[in-house]
Amino acid sequence: MSFSYNDHEESFTNLPVYLHNIQRINPDSYTYIKTDVLDRFQLCFFAIRCVINAFLVCMLPVIFTGNVRIRGEYLNSMFVVVAMDGNNNTTPIAFGIGVANIVFPDAYHGYSSKSVLIYCLLRIGQSKNLDYLFFRACKAYTTQDFQQSFSKLSYAAREVLTNIGNKKWTRAYFPNIRWNTFAELNVIGGLLSTVFTPYAEMVLHKRMQKFLGWKVTKIPPEIPSPFPSDIFRVFDLKRTCVVDLNRHTCSCGKWRSLGIACGHAIVAARYTNNTELTDMVQIYYRADVFRTTYQTRNVNVVPPASEWEIPEQLMVVLIPM
Template identity: 35%
Template sequence: MGTPEECFSKLPVYFHNLKKHNPGIVAYIKTDSDDRFDYCFFASGCTIRAFRECCRKVINMDGAHLKGKYKGTILHEVAMDGNNQILPIGYEICPKETMDSWTWFLEKLHECVGDVEGLTMVTDRAPATVLVTAYKTTKFEFYWGRLRNIRDNVATYLSQIPCEKWTTAYFPTTRYWQPTGFPCGHVIMVLTHLKIDHCGHMTIDAYKIETYRRTYEQVVYPLSELSDWEVLDDLVVVNPHVMEIHQVNRPKSTNHIPSQGSGTKGKEEELTQATENQWQHELENQWTQHTEQQ
């Protein structure tokens, strides 16, 4: 593709040819008044269809830093297929994570998947993930107490939402069946008592073999050589975004979403001094020690 600058300039041509060879692909480029790059979004029509028709209605979101001359961040949304493997849905490239870049990303995602009943969005930026997945009320209450001590603002926000709306422990019935789509042990015991040996019909369609096969039945066609690409006269030539250069003693911009472990050190960071995964692991160890002492 050439230099980084040439890659930016060819991005509209690249997206045009992708859509030409793969009907259903969704691709957008947002630029400023000088045609400098702001954001771009890409989603495959195949995976959009697969998510809507074949997967549980759960979308995982995350971001990662990019290397290279112009750096930047990639935001991505993925689902999980019937074999619990990653199914990419959409991507955004942006200079950095901000409220505007995430908002634009989610707006484009909504254009792709539409209104999905029962849709759940998951992000590792939520410090209360362990609370959501705790199956027993005793374990939930133990974690809740720890969260109150180190993330009181998060706990205060969550306390305004009924627990049965967002926690597994307080789901009114079939706590395992509802969030996973698999029959829980109680259901299997009843079926066994009724002499029903096969429980496959009790799972949701996303886990059935025929559904899994349909997930990947469509093909994504690769592009031909660059020399064979169609170039339209009215396509914009995109210029790279302007890199931010922080001068000595100059305060940094605060209009960004801090990554894990970044930002000003406060009470939360001093207490954890670790990533969210480490924090969750520490909670699991504390719970294990707590139960052993009972």
């Protein structure tokens, strides 16, 4: 038994056997095939168990789903689901192929911010200023902040933004997927000597440099209490924000933006000895968690077709219409 590049009918027929052996070699993995009422193929996808476990235990609880157009007589879309680890790397956790690119039709479908930025850079070339203005607009919390950031971005790249709104733009791009193997990332994790991942260290350093000169004032509790009060008023040279370190809230609305506390919370934490800096960062950004993400996460290779196990109840899959 084998997949034939020339015999499409044989390939679709053997697809259930192939996915069955993926589950056999990698126990508790998930595979799925969808057919219509005539047993004709519509779509399929699979996810390996070790990757699922890494996502559930060690990665940010956020996933990105996208599709890439593929050329073929019967299939026209490839689907990939990726997640973010503690070093801001994207790791594929599920793959699929199908005859249509409409997934979750009731959900909002649009371009990711990374995809739009890539399109901009392809049109006008690399520009650090454009990167900064673009992501500042994407991360704007209030309408006013977004309008101000978008206005500056529009002035810097007016022609590009005009083309983005053109309905003729149909080319699709994926997020910046780094296709490092788990083994390579495991080696990288073993070399880390810091508490946090390099990405988290970089974000913390930038935010600490930014709040130099900010003023912090402790707000006394309204009702006397034997427990320490960790509520502060922070002036960032433009506005005053109220930070509650116990409840993990900030009036700026950006507490733990991207998993790391905002600058107001960090400067308030530095003002008191009751809060450790590790409390300002989600556990996913710790170096030890990053090492655990890719440690002993092995994907077993499916054996040659001659060694495949054929299930007793074999699903019928015919060539799609």
